[in-house]
Amino acid sequence: QQQVKQSPQSLIVQKGGISIINCAYENTAFDYFPWYQQFPGKGPALLIAIRPDVSEKKEGRFTISFNKSAKQFSLHIMDSQPGDSATYFCAASIDRSGSRLTFGEGTQLTVNP
Amino acid sequence: NAGVTQTPKFRILKIGQSMTLQCAQDMNHNYMYWYRQDPGMGLKLIYYSVGAGITDKGEVPNGYNVSRSTTEYFPLRLELAAPSQTSVYFCASSYSKPGGEFFGQGTRLTVV
Numbered sequence: 001q002q003q004v005k006q007s008p009q010s011l012i013v014q015k016g017g018i019s020i021i022n023c024a025y026e027n028t029a030f031d032y033f034p035w036y037q038q039f040p041g042k043g044p045a046l047l048i049a050i051r052p053d054v055s056e057k058k059e060g061r062f063t064i065s066f067n068k069s070a071k072q073f074s075l076h077i078m079d080s081q082p083g084d085s086a087t088y089f090c091a092a093s094i095d096r097s098g099s100r101l102t103f104g105e106g107t108q109l110t111v112n113p
Numbered sequence: 114n115a116g117v118t119q120t121p122k123f124r125i126l127k128i129g130q131s132m133t134l135q136c137a138q139d140m141n142h143n144y145m146y147w148y149r150q151d152p153g154m155g156l157k158l159i160y161y162s163v164g165a166g167i168t169d170k171g172e173v174p175n176g177y178n179v180s181r182s183t184t185e186y187f188p189l190r191l192e193l194a195a196p197s198q199t200s201v202y203f204c205a206s207s208y209s210k211p212g213g214e215f216f217g218q219g220t221r222l223t224v225v
Binding site for chain 2 (some may be wrong): 006034039042043044045046048057095100101103104105106
């Protein structure tokens with residue numbers, strides 16, 4: 001059972017544009033939603049995370065928007081740069097119980113110069 | 114800063130062979146994890162450990178074994194390699210609980 005669905009699978013954006021990646025989850029007990037960034041040949045690295053008590057979290061050019069009623073959250077990358085080209089994974093867990101992360105399938109982002 | 118170190122980086126195995134993927138972390142993290150990453154499939158948890166001497170199965174444990182005799186090391190053992198185990202394997206660690214894991218650079222394994 002795929003508990004976290006991520007879309008799109010791949011995304012091409014022009015430099016300076018906005019990249020948007022969406023995730024939907026099924027388990028309403030999830031209460032921790034991180035995003036990971038992975039460059040080719042490297043392991044994933046935590047980018048930004050949100051908890052459901054807020055609807056938005058911003059760190060520099062990266063913003064997570066969270067819609068609890070729709071069970072959806074998204075990553076927005078403003079002013080996208082070629083250096084942002086990577087694979088992005090959303091994930092979810094039940095933080096209170098220390099449960100393991102469930103990952104989405106990943107989105108390969110390409111930012112053209 | 115070493116972080117999480119995985120060895121080897123690449124390996125080709127023949128069907129039926131065995132091998133151990135090594136993982137070491139120098140951050141004194143209690144939690145350690147093994148994931149496999151298949152194209153278009155995200156990361157799937159194989160095994161995890163919440164401390165030395167304690168291990169538990171993840172989503173896809175079949176064909177693998179782990180041990181955690183110390184805080185630093187968390188090796189993953191493949192006993193009888195099968196083509197379905199061709200994947201990229203990531204070891205990760207976190208201090209107290211999932212979220213904010215530090216990942217190693219991965220081991221690309223091909224079983225032929």
